[in-house]
Amino acid sequence: MVDAAKFVEDAGKEIVSKLTGRGILACSGGQDSTLLAVLANRAAGDRILTVFVDTGFLRNGEKERVRHTFERFGLNYLILDESEKFISRMKGITEPEEKRKIIGKTFIDVFEEQALKYGAECLLQGTIAPDWIESGGGVRDTIKSHHNVGGLPEKMNLKLIEPLRDLYKDEIREISRYLNIPEIVQPFPGPGLAVRVIGEVTREGLEILKLATEIVENSVLENAGSWEVMPWQFFAILLPVKTTGIHGDKRTYGYTIAIRMIDSSDAMSGTFTKPPWEFLENLSTDITNRVRGVNRVVYDITNKPPGTIEWE
Ligand code: XMP
Numbered sequence: 001m002v003d004a005a006k007f008v009e010d011a012g013k014e015i016v017s018k019l020t021g022r023g024i025l026a027c028s029g030g031q032d033s034t035l036l037a038v039l040a041n042r043a044a045g046d047r048i049l050t051v052f053v054d055t056g057f058l059r060n061g062e063k064e065r066v067r068h069t070f071e072r073f074g075l076n077y078l079i080l081d082e083s084e085k086f087i088s089r090m091k092g093i094t095e096p097e098e099k100r101k102i103i104g105k106t107f108i109d110v111f112e113e114q115a116l117k118y119g120a121e122c123l124l125q126g127t128i129a130p131d132w133i134e135s136g137g138g139v140r141d142t143i144k145s146h147h148n149v150g151g152l153p154e155k156m157n158l159k160l161i162e163p164l165r166d167l168y169k170d171e172i173r174e175i176s177r178y179l180n181i182p183e184i185v186q187p188f189p190g191p192g193l194a195v196r197v198i199g200e201v202t203r204e205g206l207e208i209l210k211l212a213t214e215i216v217e218n219s220v221l222e223n224a225g226s227w228e229v230m231p232w233q234f235f236a237i238l239l240p241v242k243t244t245g246i247h248g249d250k251r252t253y254g255y256t257i258a259i260r261m262i263d264s265s266d267a268m269s270g271t272f273t274k275p276p277w278e279f280l281e282n283l284s285t286d287i288t289n290r291v292r293g294v295n296r297v298v299y300d301i302t303n304k305p306p307g308t309i310e311w312e
Contacts, residue, residue: 002171002174002175004174005178007167011039011163012039016043018159019044019048020121020159021122022048022118023048023049023122023161024120025050025123026051026107027050027066028052028126029052029066030126030188031176031181031184032128034126034181035164035176035179036126037073038181041074041076049077049118051078051079051111051114052066052077054079055083055086055103055107055191056087057192057193057194058193059193059210059213059217060211066079069181086103086106087203092200093200094199099312100191103191103194104191111158115157122158122159124161125162126164127164128168128169128172129168130267169187187232187267193210195311195312196236196238198237198238198240198311200240208294211291212257212291215287216236217235220234220261229273231263232265233260234259242254243296244295254295257294257297258297258298258299258300259283259299262309272303284297
């Protein structure tokens with residue numbers, strides 16, 4: 001159990017003592033960086049600019065939700081559309097680690113540009129313990145380069161401030177509740193849908209995945225109340241595999257969507273969710289009826305470990 005009041009006070013002090021001049025804060029709209037933005041705003045007000053980047057890898061409705069929260073907490077913020085830049089840099093890139101590194105590098109380019117404009121000397125990031133532990137922070141071998149660690153260039157021009165780096169997810173939730181920050185139903189990776197379009201990320205792939213993601217999220221939120229366990233994460237993945245199918249009386253040759261639903265308490269380990277068959281059947285029908293170009297749906301029955309939560 002974390003002492004939320006004490007943490008808020010200590011984090012505020014840390015921010016004030018480390019902040020030289022102005023700072024920009026990289027907010028993904030997730031629970032971690034939103035908590036950081038609220039803490040930073042309480043501690044340093046308009047000396048900090050919270051920046052949210054539309055990478056083109058966001059889910060439907062995400063930008064609007066984030067804007068609403070920023071407004072509610074009276075943050076000094078900027079929402080940037082950099083989707084052209086991010087999507088064009090994905091051309092021809094299929095290797096997951098390379099994708100993550102390029103996305104991380106692009107985030108830093110964007111933030112350095114904004115920092116220059118804003119006259120900031122510091123960059124505030126919502127890195128938490130599992131991010132750096134899994135990125136090989138001296139404790140374990142590198143599993144994946146989480147973008148807020150692995151993508152940082154060697155010589156960064158901004159001083160890094162990471163007040164959440166010793167916290168775990170359950171502690172983040174507790175402190176967020178204490179500050180009345182809306183609970184974000186499930187974590188969403190920094191590189192977004194780019195690590196859920198397996199292989200090369202294309203505009204077509206992103207459009208397919210956005211709709212499939214919306215269908216999966218809404219179906220789980222509507223149905224999971226009656227299940228034994230509400231999944232920790234539930235999402236769709238677009239596979240680069242095309243298979244033969246049949247629609248009406250016509251042969252189709254379409255993509256495959258994988259569904260990942262996993263129960264976990266801290267994202268370090270997890271077991272795949274066992275929903276009723278009927279739920280999966282309805283979900284599959286819904287996806288193949290509504291998402292153009294998809295004719296097959298599969299369900300991921302892999303625990304973590306050996307599988308990670310994300311597929312890339
Ligand atoms: P994995 O796939 O490593 O994911 O089992 C563990 C948790 O972290 C999320 N995740 C990320 N979060 N940047 C983030 O901020 C990333 O690059 C990233 N990759 C994975 C994932 O969704 C899960 O909650």
